[in-house]
Amino acid sequence: MAAAATGGGGGTVAPALTAMGPVSGRLGRRGGRRGPVNILAQLRQAQLSGRGLTRGSQITEALLKERDRQAKWNGIPLLLQKLYENSHPNSDLSQCQGILKEISPLLSMEAMVFVTEERKTAQESTFPNTYTFDLFGGVDLLVEILMRPTLITQKKKQKISDDLIKDCLSILYNTCICTEGVTKRLAERNDFVLFLFTLTTNKKTFLQTATLIEDILGVKKEMIQLEDIPNLSSLVSSFDQQQLANFCRILAVTISELDTGSDDKHTLLAKNAQQKKNLGPSRAEINQATLLNIPGFIERLCKLATRKVSETTGTSNFLQELEEWYTWLDNALVLDALMRVADEETEQSSTESSDESGFATTSTTNQLPQSMKIMHEIMYKLEVLYVLCVLLMGRQRNQVHKMIAEFRLIPGLNNLFDKLIWRKHSSSTLVLHGHNQNCDCSPDITLKIQFLRLLQSFSDHHENKYLLLNSQELNELSAISLKANIPEVEAVVNTDRSLVCDGKRGLLTRLLQVMKKEPAESSFRFWQARAVESFLRGATSYADQMFLLKRGLLEHILYCIVDSECKSRDVLQSYFDLLGELMKFNIDAFKRFNKYINTDEKFQIFLNQINSSLVDSNMLVRCITLSLDRFESQSDIKVAEVLSECRLLSYMSQMSMRMSFLFRLINIIHVQTLTQENVSCLNTSLVILMLARRKEKLPFYLHTLQEMEYTQKYPGFILNNFHSLLRFWQQHYLNKDKDSTCLENSSCISFSYWKETVSILLSPDRTSPCAIVSYIDEAYMDIDRDFAEE
Numbered sequence: 001m002a003a004a005a006t007g008g009g010g011g012t013v014a015p016a017l018t019a020m021g022p023v024s025g026r027l028g029r030r031g032g033r034r035g036p037v038n039i040l041a042q043l044r045q046a047q048l049s050g051r052g053l054t055r056g057s058q059i060t061e062a063l064l065k066e067r068d069r070q071a072k073w074n075g076i077p078l079l080l081q082k083l084y085e086n087s088h089p090n091s092d093l094s095q096c097q098g099i100l101k102e103i104s105p106l107l108s109m110e111a112m113v114f115v116t117e118e119r120k121t122a123q124e125s126t127f128p129n130t131y132t133f134d135l136f137g138g139v140d141l142l143v144e145i146l147m148r149p150t151l152i153t154q155k156k157k158q159k160i161s162d163d164l165i166k167d168c169l170s171i172l173y174n175t176c177i178c179t180e181g182v183t184k185r186l187a188e189r190n191d192f193v194l195f196l197f198t199l200t201t202n203k204k205t206f207l208q209t210a211t212l213i214e215d216i217l218g219v220k221k222e223m224i225q226l227e228d229i230p231n232l233s234s235l236v237s238s239f240d241q242q243q244l245a246n247f248c249r250i251l252a253v254t255i256s257e258l259d260t261g262s263d264d265k266h267t268l269l270a271k272n273a274q275q276k277k278n279l280g281p282s283r284a285e286i287n288q289a290t291l292l293n294i295p296g297f298i299e300r301l302c303k304l305a306t307r308k309v310s311e312t313t314g315t316s317n318f319l320q321e322l323e324e325w326y327t328w329l330d331n332a333l334v335l336d337a338l339m340r341v342a343d344e345e346t347e348q349s350s351t352e353s354s355d356e357s358g359f360a361t362t363s364t365t366n367q368l369p370q371s372m373k374i375m376h377e378i379m380y381k382l383e384v385l386y387v388l389c390v391l392l393m394g395r396q397r398n399q400v401h402k403m404i405a406e407f408r409l410i411p412g413l414n415n416l417f418d419k420l421i422w423r424k425h426s427s428s429t430l431v432l433h434g435h436n437q438n439c440d441c442s443p444d445i446t447l448k449i450q451f452l453r454l455l456q457s458f459s460d461h462h463e464n465k466y467l468l469l470n471s472q473e474l475n476e477l478s479a480i481s482l483k484a485n486i487p488e489v490e491a492v493v494n495t496d497r498s499l500v501c502d503g504k505r506g507l508l509t510r511l512l513q514v515m516k517k518e519p520a521e522s523s524f525r526f527w528q529a530r531a532v533e534s535f536l537r538g539a540t541s542y543a544d545q546m547f548l549l550k551r552g553l554l555e556h557i558l559y560c561i562v563d564s565e566c567k568s569r570d571v572l573q574s575y576f577d578l579l580g581e582l583m584k585f586n587i588d589a590f591k592r593f594n595k596y597i598n599t600d601e602k603f604q605i606f607l608n609q610i611n612s613s614l615v616d617s618n619m620l621v622r623c624i625t626l627s628l629d630r631f632e633s634q635s636d637i638k639v640a641e642v643l644s645e646c647r648l649l650s651y652m653s654q655m656s657m658r659m660s661f662l663f664r665l666i667n668i669i670h671v672q673t674l675t676q677e678n679v680s681c682l683n684t685s686l687v688i689l690m691l692a693r694r695k696e697k698l699p700f701y702l703h704t705l706q707e708m709e710y711t712q713k714y715p716g717f718i719l720n721n722f723h724s725l726l727r728f729w730q731q732h733y734l735n736k737d738k739d740s741t742c743l744e745n746s747s748c749i750s751f752s753y754w755k756e757t758v759s760i761l762l763s764p765d766r767t768s769p770c771a772i773v774s775y776i777d778e779a780y781m782d783i784d785r786d787f788a789e790e
Contacts, residue, residue, distance in 0.1 A: 076138070079102055079103050080136050080141065082099055086099065093145070093164060096145065097163060100164070106133075109129070111174035114127065130174060134179050139182055142168045145168060146165065165202070169199075169208035170208055173215065176212070176216075183219050187219050187221070196216070200239075200243070206246070213250050217253040226254055226286075226287045226291065227287075237295070241300070241303070244300060244304065245304055245381075251387050252386050254287045255394075266676075267673065267675055268732060269672065269728075288390070292396055292400070298391075298404060302388075305385055305413065306411075308415075309377050309419075375443060378443045382447050385454050389454045401458075410467045411467075413507060414502065414507040418510075421447060452527035453531075455531040456531045458534075461741075463491035463494070465534075465535050466492055466495045467501070468501065468508040469506040471497055471500060473509065484543075488543075511528060512551050515528040515556070520566070529557075529571070529575055529578045530574050533578040536578070537581060537746075540584050540748065545581075545583075545586045545589060546586075549588065549589060554582055554596070555592070557582070561575055561576075562597065565605065569616055572609065572612075576619060576620040583623055583624075584626065584627055590627065593646065603648075603651075607651070614661070614665060621665075622684040622687050622747070624652045625652060625661075626691070631649070659704050662688050662701070665684055666722045667718060669725065670724075670725075685722075686757065686758070687749070688701075689761070690749055690753060690754065693760070699769040702719075702774075706776075716776050717780075719776050720781070720782045723761075723773070726772075727762065734755070740754075
């Protein structure tokens with residue numbers, strides 16, 4: 001097994017750990033002559049090669065004692081030698097715990113330094129104790145001790161006490177976080193990783209085991225397969241709710257695709273190439289299926305996600321868990337933070353009547369403060385919501401949807417919205433050490449974001465999205481359809497009223513209320529807009545749009561874009577996307593837009609925001625183009641009136657404006673730089689040309705693009721690029737696994753028309769007036785280049 005890398009402090013420690021002189025008659029002999037010997041070098045070389053001096057116990061006690069003080073080993077090699085002697089297969093291990101009690105404080109001190117905000121950078125820090133412990137074979141020896149009961153074939157197997165297991169796990173974890181390379185080495189031992197899962201059945205050692213597993217899985221090159229864990233189903237079934245919530249931290253690593261960079265930034269070329277290599281389901285997908293096959297698993301997660309703070313199992317378990325953590329990291333900062341909260345809450349309670357505060361007459365020494373209970377519950381719900389969110393986006397999405405609807409996840413979250421999920425911050429809100437209440441890493445903030453991500457995944461292109469409403473709000477949707485004399489949405493009619501939200505307001509309405517109150521600089525704005533937009537995605541529903549328009553959503557978005565002149569690119573993109581879904585084909589929305597954007601100055605600010613980044617605003621450009629096309633084909637007086645008055649529609653009706661957008665949309669993307677984020681620009685440019693084709697104006701558009709190229713004094717550069725982009729489009733969207741319904745739903749144009757238009761544009765016939773090649777002079781032709789990534 002490879003030795004630990006020196007990055008955790010070896011560079012500084014090594015000189016201090018040098019021993020001068022012979023180790024034995026065999027060691028240090030070069031060419032028949034004895035010379036200076038570096039014990040560290042001998043250990044490193046032996047651990048790498050597997051030959052010679054492989055652990056500290058092979059060095060004589062006399063030499064270790066002699067060099068200990070000079071090398072500042074703090075007696076660790078001697079203690080390890082003693083531990084080795086007392087942990088042989090036939091020993092009762094009774095002496096081991098006392099030895100570990102001597103080693104543990106030396107390592108936990110370094111771990112405490114490492115996890116506090118005062119820690120230095122890795123280059124400046126040294127952790128000589130954990131480094132020495134690993135170098136002299138401590139990590140391997142503890143693994144051996146832990147796994148011995150599984151390796152011995154005797155009838156009467158060695159019994160390891162819970163306290164000894166705890167100490168072993170604690171020391172291993174401290175060594176992992178302080179000494180680089182240890183975690184990776186443990187991750188390479190699949191037998192040890194699977195063995196750790198068997199230790200989670202013991203409640204007394206669960207926390208330490210789960211934390212170490214999480215750390216190891218985080219660096220493991222190959223994702224573990226859950227089906228390899230012995231008796232996984234019965235293991236998970238044996239967990240109480242607290243254990244299950246903590247276990248979700250481990251599951252999160254096993255069901256999420258390995259991070260290969262940000263999903264939006266990863267090129268589609270690279271993704272397509274990877275998909276061709278991976279013919280079957282990924283390990284993450286297999287693990288998701290394994291979890292769904294565990295009886296009652298999703299139901300228990302839904303109960304955990306929706307239980308109220310008052311329903312938790314009491315304070316004793318939590319206090320015990322905190323004590324475990326305190327012993328685990330030996331970190332006084334944990335208790336300091338908790339006692340500060342307790343003192344603040346006691347002071348607050350003493351100023352209130354007993355009717356107003358349940359803690360007014362209760363001492364903090366025997367009653368856990370409410371803020372700690374809440375934070376405890378928040379930490380649990382974070383993990384559970386993440387797992388549910390990943391499963392909702394997986395291959396078994398419909399199965400997961402059915403189950404979480406049946407187990408009333410959405411009504412349960414609705415009931416928790418005000419008191420827990422979107423509760424107001426108090427001065428005593430507990431935050432993670434080194435963070436503040438407004439930090440994106442604080443539990444309160446993370447819970448809100450995770451909640452919004454879950455809503456987005458739940459609503460996106462699924463008829464169960466109507467469970468976000470209550471019965472009265474569903475009736476309102478029906479009334480909107482009736483008044484507009486249009487058929488009621490089938491999914492609304494089919495929604496099971498026993499599974500919708502309770503109370504005066506549904507979850508969607510509650511979200512709109514907090515969205516409108518959100519401060520301009522809030523990090524939630526992006527996620528809120530994404531969650532609401534996902535409700536509108538799919539086939540355009542006039543009733544859904546009107547439901548949100550009546551609640552002032554359009555005015556709120558325009559205020560954020562125009563009046564507050566939002567600068568965040570992410571937030572702007574989410575607002576433009578939401579505005580596009582809200583206004584698409586809806587003449588009332590355009591009328592409201594014109595009423596709000598009622599001056600040339602406001603309209604210019606709006607245009608500036610659109611033009612500042614077409615990658616961010618192109619979905620809105622697509623919406624306006626599609627809506628204008630539909631409105632122009634209608635003979636309704638109301639529509640004609642809005643068409644003549646609306647600044648936005650008048651602007652887009654100008655051919656020069658549409659051509660300008662088309663030219664820029666094609667120019668800002670290239671096959672090699674296409675991502676999930678910017679491929680929409682290609683589809684928006686196609687929408688503009690499909691609408692032109694319907695009106696038999698496609699040759700005119702292509703000719704105009706050619707003229708614009710010549711004006712830029714760079715003939716062929718736009719049309720050659722567009723030709724390559726369309727070839728890629730065919731390769732990407734005509735894949736048998738690709739779902740084309742999103743393109744149809746977003747445009748109300750059949751996918752067959754998309755395919756036909758692309759084929760016509762890519763025709764090699766230079767005499768065709770609708771073929772791109774007809775507008776590229778042969779001298780500038782560059783259409784056959786292979787765009788596959790090398």
